[in-house]
Amino acid sequence: MRKSRGRDDASSSETVEALYRIREVDGQDEDIADTLADLHRLTFFGGAPIPAFDAGCWWLAYRNAIPVAFAGIVPSTLVRNAGYICRVGVLKQHRGRRLQLRLMRALASRARRNGWTWLVSDTTQNVASANNFIRSGYRLHQPQYPWAYSDTLYWRKFIGPVTSLHGTYPKRL
Numbered sequence: 365m366r367k368s369r370g371r372d373d374a375s376s377s378e379t380v381e382a383l384y385r386i387r388e389v390d391g392q393d394e395d396i397a398d399t400l401a402d403l404h405r406l407t408f409f410g411g412a413p414i415p416a417f418d419a420g421c422w423w424l425a426y427r428n429a430i431p432v433a434f435a436g437i438v439p440s441t442l443v444r445n446a447g448y449i450c451r452v453g454v455l456k457q458h459r460g461r462r463l464q465l466r467l468m469r470a471l472a473s474r475a476r477r478n479g480w481t482w483l484v485s486d487t488t489q490n491v492a493s494a495n496n497f498i499r500s501g502y503r504l505h506q507p508q509y510p511w512a513y514s515d516t517l518y519w520r521k522f523i524g525p526v527t528s529l530h531g532t533y534p535k536r537l
Contacts, residue, residue, distance in 0.1 A: 383428070384425050384432070384466070385426045388474065390422075391417035391418050391419070392417075401414055407454060407455060421471075422434065423435045432454065432455045432463070433452075433464070435453075435471055436452075437474060437483075442507065446481070447474075447475040452464050452467050465496055468500050469500070472523055482521065483521045484521075485519045486516045486518050487519070488516045
């Protein structure tokens with residue numbers, strides 16, 4: 365017999381999400397860079413090179429002050445006026461709690477503040493990440509110059525310029 369998914373389940377889910385705190389961090393700080401590198405090793409298992417954490421913008425997700433996930437975005441070198449989501453990693457025991465989606469929202473917010481109009485990324489043999497890109501509104505596309513493997517999926521999302529509620533940019537004082 366299945367348990368009904370009533371109000372209690374929804375509040376329980378919200379409570380689980382609330383236990384995680386996501387913060388933008390300084391990748392140039394040595395301790396932060398070490399933490400990012402540790403999380404990278406624990407989530408990518410040598411399947412991807414460790415990025416330069418002193419470039420771009422980085423986030424950590426914490427549970428009870430312990431880092432459990434990370435994400436990074438850098439300016440795209442192949443797509444004009446775009447940010448490239450270079451990494452999103454979540455420790456295995458914390459997967460399934462929407463952390464990748466929450467980190468991707470933080471990346472998009474920063475990209476808008478940077479004035480970028482597109483976000484791009486790629487996934488290779490990672491169904492869970494591909495599904496999260498779809499959930500976040502990304503679309504598959506074929507870049508003119510593919511940069512990864514033959515079985516890589518390429519993603520992009522138009523995030524548009526930041527405007528005020530009235531459709532105009534705020535006046536400068």
